[in-house]
Amino acid sequence: xxxxxxQSKSIFAxxxxxxPRGRVxxxxxxxxxIAEELGGRVIVKSQVLVGGRGKAxxxxxxxxxxxxxxxxxxxxxxxxxxxKVRKVLVDEAVTIVKEIYLxxxxxxxxxxxxxxxxxxxGMEIEEVARNAPEKIIKVAIDPLLGLRDFQAxxxxxxxxxxxxxxxxxxxxxxxxxxxxxxxxxTLAEINPLVITADNRLLALDGKMVIDDNALYRHLExxxxxxxxxxxxxxxxxRKYGLSFIKLDGEIGCMVNGAGLAMATMDIxxxxxxxxxxxxxxxxxASSEKVAAALRIILADRNVKAxxxxxxxxxxxxxxxxxxxxxxxQDVKPKVPMIIRLVGTNAEEGRRxxxxxxxxxxxxxxxxxxxxxAISKGG
Amino acid sequence: xSILVNKSTRLLxxxxxxxxxxxxxxxxxxxxxxxxxxxxxxKGGEWVLDGKxxxxxxxxxxxxxxxxxxxxxxxxxxxxxxxxxxAADAGIALIICITEGVPVADMMxxxxxxxxxxxxxxxxxxxxxxxxxxxxxxIIPGSIAIPGNVGVVSRSGTLTYEVLAxxxxxxMGSSTCVGIGGDPIxxxxxxxxxxxxxxxxxxxxxxxxxxxGGSDEEAAAEFIATRMTKPVAAFIAGQSAPPxxxxxxxxxxxxGGSGGAVEKMAALEAAGARIARHPEEIxxxxxx
Numbered sequence: 130x131x132x133x134x135x136q137s138k139s140i141f142a143x144x145x146x147x148x149p150r151g152r153v154x155x156x157x158x159x160x161x162x163i164a165e166e167l168g169g170r171v172i173v174k175s176q177v178l179v180g181g182r183g184k185a186x187x188x189x190x191x192x193x194x195x196x197x198x199x200x201x202x203x204x205x206x207x208x209x210x211x212x213k214v215r216k217v218l219v220d221e222a223v224t225i226v227k228e229i230y231l232x233x234x235x236x237x238x239x240x241x242x243x244x245x246x247x248x249x250x251g252m253e254i255e256e257v258a259r260n261a262p263e264k265i266i267k268v269a270i271d272p273l274l275g276l277r278d279f280q281a282x283x284x285x286x287x288x289x290x291x292x293x294x295x296x297x298x299x300x301x302x303x304x305x306x307x308x309x310x311x312x313x314x315t316l317a318e319i320n321p322l323v324i325t326a327d328n329r330l331l332a333l334d335g336k337m338v339i340d341d342n343a344l345y346r347h348l349e350x351x352x353x354x355x356x357x358x359x360x361x362x363x364x365x366x367r368k369y370g371l372s373f374i375k376l377d378g379e380i381g382c383m384v385n386g387a388g389l390a391m392a393t394m395d396i397x398x399x400x401x402x403x404x405x406x407x408x409x410x411x412x413x414a415s416s417e418k419v420a421a422a423l424r425i426i427l428a429d430r431n432v433k434a435x436x437x438x439x440x441x442x443x444x445x446x447x448x449x450x451x452x453x454x455x456x457x458q459d460v461k462p463k464v465p466m467i468i469r470l471v472g473t474n475a476e477e478g479r480r481x482x483x484x485x486x487x488x489x490x491x492x493x494x495x496x497x498x499x500x501x502a503i504s505k506g507g
Numbered sequence: 508x509s510i511l512v513n514k515s516t517r518l519l520x521x522x523x524x525x526x527x528x529x530x531x532x533x534x535x536x537x538x539x540x541x542x543x544x545x546x547x548x549x550k551g552g553e554w555v556l557d558g559k560x561x562x563x564x565x566x567x568x569x570x571x572x573x574x575x576x577x578x579x580x581x582x583x584x585x586x587x588x589x590x591x592x593x594a595a596d597a598g599i600a601l602i603i604c605i606t607e608g609v610p611v612a613d614m615m616x617x618x619x620x621x622x623x624x625x626x627x628x629x630x631x632x633x634x635x636x637x638x639x640x641x642x643x644x645x646i647i648p649g650s651i652a653i654p655g656n657v658g659v660v661s662r663s664g665t666l667t668y669e670v671l672a673x674x675x676x677x678x679m680g681s682s683t684c685v686g687i688g689g690d691p692i693x694x695x696x697x698x699x700x701x702x703x704x705x706x707x708x709x710x711x712x713x714x715x716x717x718x719x720g721g722s723d724e725e726a727a728a729e730f731i732a733t734r735m736t737k738p739v740a741a742f743i744a745g746q747s748a749p750p751x752x753x754x755x756x757x758x759x760x761x762x763g764g765s766g767g768a769v770e771k772m773a774a775l776e777a778a779g780a781r782i783a784r785h786p787e788e789i790x791x792x793x794x795x
Contacts, residue, residue, distance in 0.1 A: 235611060237691045237721045237758070240618050255763050272615040313612050342757060343610035345585065372755040387689055387755025388663020388718055391744035396785045398747040407748070409755035412607060412646075412664070413527055440665040440672075442634055442646045443527060443605075472648050472668060473534075493669060494787050 130339045130354060133176045135218045137335035140312060141319065144304035147297075148332045151220030160201030163219040164194035170222040173200045175207060175214040178358045180253065185209045190222060212358060223331060228321035229288060230254055231302065233270070233309045242270040242309065244302065246284040250321035276306040297330050312350070313343030362406075362425050369421040371410060378403025379504045381426035381435040381464075383419075385410050385444040393438050396493055402501035405432045412443035419452020420459065427462050433504040436496055437468040437487075439478075446470050446478025457485060465503045469496040509638035509683040510658070510703040510710070511601060511629070512577060516642045519575035519599065520545040521582050521590045523555060523562060527605075528581035531646050532556065535579075538649040540642045544573040566597040579635060579644050580604040587631060588613035595626045602694070603644055604631035611757065614692040621694065628694025632756065634664035634686035637671075647671070647684060655680020657793060658704035660697060661716035662689050662723075662756070666744055669786045670714060677790035682710040689756025691720070697727035705735055712738050712793050715780070717771055719745030720759045724771040732778035739780040740792040743768045 132140070135153045142148045150167055153176065154160040164171045171194075175187030182188050187209050191197035197219060207214045228250035236243045247265045249257045257264055266287040268280040281302035285295045301322065309317040316338040323333050344351050356364045366373030372387065376394075380402050384390035387409045394404040406429070410422050426435055439449050449470065456462075469490040470478050479489070488503075490496035518535070522528040523545025536542050536556060544561050551564030563569035566578065578599045582590040587606040594602045609631045621628055629636065635645010640654040646664070652671040659674075659681050661667040667686055674681060685700050687693055697715060704710045713735075717724040724743065731739050746768040748754050750761040761767050776782050781792040 235615070235691065237723075238726075240692050241615055258763075272612070272619050310612065313610055315611065340611050341753075342584065342608045343612065346610075372753075374749070374752050374754065376749065384665075386663060386665030387759055388661070388666035388716070388744045389669060391718060391746075391748055391754050391759070392663075392666050392669070392742070392786055394748070395744060395746045399784055404747060407752075407754055440668045442648055442664060442668055443531070444665075471672065472651070472665075492787060494785065 130341055130344060130350070131178045131358065132337040132339065132350070133178065133216070133355065134174065134335055135176055135216070136353060137337035138332060140308050140337060141305060141332055141335050144308040146301050146304040146308070146319070146332050147330060148335070149220040149223060151218055153216050153218050154201060155216050157198045157201040157205060160217055160219050161194045161198035164191060164197035167219070167221045169193060171197050172220045172222050173197055173204055174218040174220065175204045175209060176216040176218055177209050177212040177214055178355055179210045179212055182209060187214065223323070224326035225323045226326055227324040229290070230257070230320045231305060231322050232316070232318035232320065233305060233314065234316045236269065239269050241272050243267050244270060244276060244280070244284065244306065246288055248288045250323070254320065270306065275310065276303060278303070294324065294330055301330060301332070312337070312347060313340045314338065315340050362428060366425050369418050371408060371418065371422050371425070373425060374407040375429070376404055376406050377431065378405045379431055379433040380500050381405045381429060381432040382438070383408050383410060383422050383426060383435065384438045385412070385414065385440065389438065389440060393436065393493065393497070396497045397436070397501065400497050400501055402497065402504055405429055410444070414444055414448065414452070416448050416452035416455055419449050420456040423453060423456035424460055427460050427464065432464055434464055434500045435466040436500040437466060438493060438496055439470045439472070441472030441475055445473050446475035447481060450478035450481035453482065454485065467496050467499045467503070469493065509641060510707050511683060511685065512636045512638050512642040512644050514641045516577050516644065517541055517543045517575045518644060519543065519566065519569055519573070519578040521566065521578055521580045521594065523547055523560070523581070524550050524553070525581055529555065531581065532560065534649065535643050538643040540644060543575050544569040566593045566599070570597045570599065575599065577601040577603070577644060580606055582606060584608035588617050591617050591628060592620065595621055595624060600625060601627050603629045603633070603635050605633060605635055605645055607632040609690065611690070611692055614690060618692055618694065629685065630688040630693060632690045633688030634667060636686070637684045639681055645686065647686065651675060652684060653680035655682065656709060656711040657681045658707065658710035658713045659684040660700040660704070660713070661686050662718050663716055663744060666716055666786065670716060670742070670789055673787050673790055677794070679790055679793065682707060689718070689758050691758035696723050698730045701727060701730050701735060705737060710737065712740070714789055714793070715739055715741045717741065717743045718756065718759050719743070719748050719754065719761050719768050720766045722766070725774045728774035728778040728780070731775070731780055738793070740783060740789050741775045741780045742783040742786055742789060743771045
């Protein structure tokens, strides 16, 4: 789950990372009031969960509270990469002498978190990685020991950070690590971390992504989840614990298991069809879950055929069949459905479905070909 | 013959009295797996499966009384990391964690701890192991595979069943099928299993089923090119997956322009593996 800049920075601040004074506002007059409190010059920053806010005109400098209100009015109406701006962060404006990058993410190959720093702050780290990879310095963090001070100092030294800032930098690095660790981050990023004209280190921008699997121990964060970045069908799917990604094709897919769901999409594409979605009903899905899945697929108007591919292991064919029957009763679908049901309790499942109007298939190739033929008006 | 599990496996089931634990213990016992005990804290002293399998409060006591050499974990995600550590601490050398949804930070700590000991973890978020005709440890439906000489290793669950069924349809059997799981941090990777298959005298061919995300397939390609003498057929799932979206498995995501299916397929092909365009092509690739 991605967090907004204002949420990320307020978490960082709790762990001792210095951030600019500022507050979030949902209406323009509030932005003006915050600017007055901050003494005039402020940055008005759109809070949306995409990159490139600055280029889109979503981050602007206001010299007076009046201007802050005007800019907030403009920005609050904007859409950036399809996302509506609903909040702006109003931060005190500071004079920047130097911008650096500091971030943590998990390194899959090394199986541990890595902290990365770069003297090239302010731009996207992927861009630095492409153009000047030698400018990114990394240290691997032992998951049992945590970040050690010497590692943070190594980063400061390698970046040629002036000696007078080392102590504060180490505190910031430790704060970022603790924020990452205690909140189950999969990304925590300060970009830029700036040296101001009055020689302070300050986290001007922040970004955090939280491990979805760990959200159960951070319920305070899930309450603030921004659902704008997801399609409504994806939000609905999550309520039922379904893994669903909307695509723009014509064949709705309901599959058990992520790998098989991907392979089902792949095979549809291979034989000339287009998948409408990725949908994994998960292991051991109940009939309620299956019914919800089918409702979500059928709500997509692009869908011309539904391919149900179930290879039962932990998922039982009879449960799936019951779910399908419930959904058919509920939705009364008009699009044709093809089902392939094999594995655990598949015989019972097939028996339950014998009287419904579903086309059946023996193999995945067979199922895909039939679904494609139907979707193309066959 | 086989790797990891066989007739001498003495299995402990952690989370045996739960819904999934109970159902799959039944299936494993029916298959002929020697399930010696179960663990559910608070249910010690009970017996399950018509009084055939004793339940203990802790792995430590279960080990003392029944002497298992392998443990399979059906404990819910919140307790899974602890269950793995408990098994390792009690001296079990092979641990298979079926549980999906374990926080990645937990897995990084667990893996670092296990790496300091002689413990092999398979999973989490995996279907487990099947040595046809000998032992089933996990949730792979036993009926879909027959004994044979094809080693199967996969990041996926149900996609593996698909491949096993296709092999069987063509009259091919497998030595052992290993589901290594779909999480970004797991206990055992492709290279570990390829190494075991290469060393196993009864495995003659290998099927590898990868998916988008990470670089484990690329590492496998390197191993196949330099160390593997046995033929490998591979399928990579997620050829049609959009970048930046997590495709169900926590580890199945194309990030920062890397981890795509095309690159993985190219690396494996360059290493000499035969690449299947879809799972049902695999038997033909092995026969060729």
